[in-house]
Amino acid sequence: MKKAYPRYLPWIIFAEDRDLGELCFTVQNRPGELAKALQIIAKYGVNIVSTIGYSHPTWNQATITLAVDVTDIDDNLLKQMLKELEANTVGKVLFKKNVIKGFLVSELAFPIYLDLHTRVLLFSLEEVGSMLKALYDKYGDVTASILYNLGYGGGVFIAKIMVDKLKTIGKEKLLIELLKILQAAGWALVEVEEMNLTRPSISLKLYENFECKALKYRYKPSSNLVRGYLSGLFSTVLDQSIRFRETRCIAVGDKYCRLVSE
Template sequence: MRVDVYPKRVFTFVESRPGEDIYEIRVMLRDVPGALAKTANVIAEAGINIKTSIVFASLPNEKQGFWTAFIDVSNSKIGIDELTEKLNALDVVLNAQIVKPKPAAYDIMHFPIQHGEERAVVMPISLLKNLFEEIEKILTPSGFAAVFYNAGKRSGENFAKYYREKFNPKTKEELAELLFLCTGAIGWGRVETYSLDLNRISGKVRLVGNIEGAMRNKGAEPVCHWTRGFLTGYLSIATGREIEVKEIKCIGKGDEYCEFQLEAK
């Protein structure tokens, strides 16, 4: 199935326009149909604009969840205290809190960030680029490539084992597909096309917007050593065989996308 894709903003911060009065609201809701609609209706009736929001379960075994949003109250018909009272009076609301983050509208109501069951961090690409560049100053080009390839390979092996245990895929092809779905969802890069024969150990994977290639300075050689290592480790576990992955096209050397070729070792 092919769908249109658009950039996704992570719920960490919201830009405010001149004249807006931004607050953050967190509502703990009962896990019942219509809970979010009832809550949003109170906010709409108050003339408050919802800038952005997220909804997620608090704990897997609890029948409740959070709805958190940045709201603009500049045209609100009621005050913050009255809005809080109205929300807490709803039968679907367990608790509602509204705060004003200062001096900028950053999320101050949730920590830590989680990706699935594991803690995660949101790092702008500029900071990650600085990290790579400083490490590159210390190591020789071959040493840099080896360190990041080996780190990627180990990460790929561990990730494949984790996915196999968590999702119990029926085939090695399904295990590979899980990785390709994940890469776009977490912002690593979007697998645009792939043609893999995991029985004969051959094929190619095309990765568009690969963050590793995008943040590196342009050069004559492929630079995505961590990504290449990750694919090697992951697909080796998926196939049960030692494989080799080569990067044959790379954003880091001016190509439109990164492309990796899979071969038997």
């Protein structure tokens, strides 16, 4: 499994006995502007515990959202910092201090976007696991078919968008890139074992597959949503029916899930 660093997108923070705050502001999209704003915050002794920012290369401005630790920071000093920050950034600076000591929920940033226009939703692995378990408890093994078709539709959707945007890219190269979406979205780390598009014959290793990790209690192969997603993705890019089956699964104790094309 390749090396990857975790990426944190904290929208809930627990930090016992700390005073926390959320800080949102906008800077010009040019080198040094964000650094200047962060230097102002550092000057007042405010510790940054989370930084999220984005600006498309064609935009003039970038929106920055910070979670900050303001424990032991005097209120007057904090007001002074916010005033100076607003004087050196674009537009109004938003700040919200936590209501419950040691606990902060993001409330100044909404909605959440993946890129210019794609809105995304955030769920914890445990939340998704509880949802999946509720489905299996209610509908039994028919849930596998429901999840497969749910995933298939998602794979078709993203593949159509990417095929349209990247028309000049060869199919194998495009598929290799699209498999990285699963890692970027936190679903799984994907390793290609075989990619023969002539037959076609495809074999994929999935490490840390979120679906099977959440369903370990079942002790049976459980990659149905992800399997459907990949089937829809490959079928759309290759313009032929591709269906993956699972031959190894972390839900039964294997080190990884293996999906092979049929």
